[in-house]
Amino acid sequence: MTKSPKKRCAVVGIGNRAHSWIGGIVEQHPESSELVGLCDLQLERCQDVNEAYGTQAACYTDYDQMLAEVEPDLVIVVTPERYHREHIVKALDAGCDVATEKPLCTTIEDAQAIIDAENRNNRNIFMAFNYRHIPLCSKIRELTLDGSIGTPVSMDLTWYLDYHGHGASYFRRWHRLMKESGGLLITKACHHFDLANWWMNDTPRTVFAFGERHFFGPGHNPYIGERCSTCPHADKCEWYTDVCVTDRTEELSRELGYRVKGVRGYIRDYCPFRDDVDIYDTMSVNVRYKNGGLLTYSLNASVPFEGWNLAVNGTKGRLESKITDNKPSPGWQERHQIVGPDGELLKGKGYRITDWPSDYRIHVMPHDADDYEVKLPNIAEGHGGGDFKIFDAALADIYPETDDLDIFASAIHGAWSTAIGAAANHAIASGDPVEIPDFQ
Ligand SMILES: NC(=O)c1ccc[n+]([C@@H]2O[C@H](COP(=O)([O-])OP(=O)(O)OC[C@H]3O[C@@H](n4cnc5c(N)ncnc54)[C@H](O)[C@@H]3O)[C@@H](O)[C@H]2O)c1
Incomplete structure (x- = not known):
């Protein structure tokens, strides 16, 4: 096969998130990358991509066949969490580099297996931790490294998911099952644990x-049913959602910015109160670090707004940041809320509509100097702008000239983040503290 000078990219798992990566290849970096392979259990999802983006990528339901026939340079893993180990290891063993969505995987054993595969094949894993590139998060890293508060010794991090929208969505989709997602301590908190580390x-x-x-x-x-779309209690239940009705899927897809008619067959309306829901909605985690630093973390999926609070105590000071992001998508507002002329909520539940905060703030309190505030822009698109940075790097090898923050994550960072979530799940089940091994 004559290889093109562009990075030949194949994507496995053509669902919601894959569209961000496909946009990154086709629209953001067409000079340096090309889409050559698409793989999903549902072939139509791959074919939809070619139709919508005008690409001619080969479509597969068989991942091994795609790797063998397409010979990609880079495989982008965007399947649900439980498949990450299989898809990453097979790609590395086929001689490809990998860009993987978070989390790296769902267990400590899987993390070690992935690192083994990376080492034996001498290939690279690009760990797509986009939150690191949000200006606020990068700045906190800078302040924890440059001595502004001395050496960090303890951290309080509380993360809130709004109960009616984002929080509930995890209980309405495949994420509601521990075996699929590893629960919120893996699928969601992996971002937060990576930031904390x-x-x-x-x-x-x-x-x-x-x-x-x-x-x-x-x-x-x-009221409990199987899915809202088939539920006999739909007219009474305040949790009823029409998000999966066929025409709504198309509408939702447009809201999310996809060109395709809707990610076919994606079930978003499972009853969040079904008896098969086995993930937690309220979690509290303690972590002790190698050098004695302590993290106190909590995640709550039933809060009336979305956001997070952070405090870092260092040997020479403290920093705090409080973030409230409570603006849902415009379509969500239209469907669920009526807002008065002064922004007052006239009808609807959940969010109170406010504008996105235009900036984020960090309050820095050195022990031996006046306290001060640092303002950072709030970038509304692409996970605080993080997506564009990771696509630049993974798809076009565009890296900053200097990287004092060590901003790009690799497999070992994915392993540490997964390890905290997996250990926490184990500790919840067993009642015992769990030691994280050294990944070799
Ligand atoms: N970094 C971020 O901000 C971010 C945001 C959203 C999702 N994600 C991650 O992206 C991944 C995918 O999430 P999503 O929301 O796109 O899920 P999704 O359900 O929309 O898409 C997953 C796709 O994988 C396919 N699939 C499942 N098993 C497969 C298999 N064995 N072989 C091939 N295809 C298979 C499904 O058919 C589906 O099309 C997850 O790991 C998720 O955590 C990351």
């Missing part, structure tokens, strides 16, 4: 955790 500039060692279902799952709503 990066800000602490240390390696996690010991983990203890509690987890509960206080809001979703059985016993928390008078």
Whole structure:
């Protein structure tokens, strides 16, 4: 096969997130990358991509066949979490580099297997931790490294998911099953644990955790069905959503910016109160780092807004940041809320509509100097602008000239982040603290 000078990219898992990467290849970096292969259990999802983007990528349902026939340079892994190990290891063994979506995988054993495969094949894994590139998160890293607060020794990080929209969505889709997603401590908190590790500039060692279902799952709503679209209680249940009705899928897809008519067959309306929901909605985790630093983390999926609070205590000061992002998509507002002329909520539940904050702030309190505030822009698109940075790097090898922050994550960072979530899940189940091994 005559190889083109462009980076030959194949994508496995043609769902929601794949469209961001496909946009990155086709629209952001067409000079340096090309889409040569698409693989999904549903062939139509791959064919939809070619039709919508005008590409001619070969379409497969058989991943091994795609790797053998397409011979990609880079495989982009965008399947649900439980398949990441298989898809990453096979791509590395086929001689490809890998860009993987978070989380790296769902267990400590899988993380070690992935690192082994990376080492034996001498290929690279690009770990797509886009949150690191959000200006606020990068700045916190800078302040924890440059001595502004000394050496970080403890961190409080609380993360909130709004109960009616984003939070509930995890309980309405495949993420609601521990075996598919690893629960929120893997699928969601992997971002947060990576940030905490990066800000602490240390390696996690010991983990203890509690987890509960206080809001979703059985016993928390008078009406339980299988899916909203087939539910006999639809007219009474305040949790009814029409998000999966055929024409709504198309509308939703446009809202999300996809060119395709809708990610076919994506079920988003499972009843969040079904008895098969086995992930936690309320979690509390303690981590001790190699050098003694302590992280106190909590994640709650039943909060009336979306956001996070952070405090980092260092040997020479403290920094704090409080983030509230509570603006849902425009379509969501139209469907669920009516807002008065002064922004008051006249009808609807969940969010109170406000504008996105135009900036984020960090309050820095050095022990031996006046406190001060740092403002950072809030970039509304592409996960705070992080997506564009990771596509630049993974698809076009565009890296900053200097990288004092060590901003790009690799497999070992993915392993540490997954390891905290996996250890926390284990600790919740067993009641015992869990030690994280050294990844070799
Ligand atoms: N970094 C971020 O900000 C971000 C945002 C969203 C999703 N993600 C991650 O991206 C990944 C995909 O999430 P999503 O929301 O796109 O999910 P999704 O369900 O929309 O898409 C997953 C796709 O994978 C396909 N698939 C499942 N098993 C497969 C298999 N064995 N072989 C081939 N295809 C298979 C499904 O048919 C589906 O089309 C997850 O790991 C998720 O955590 C990351």
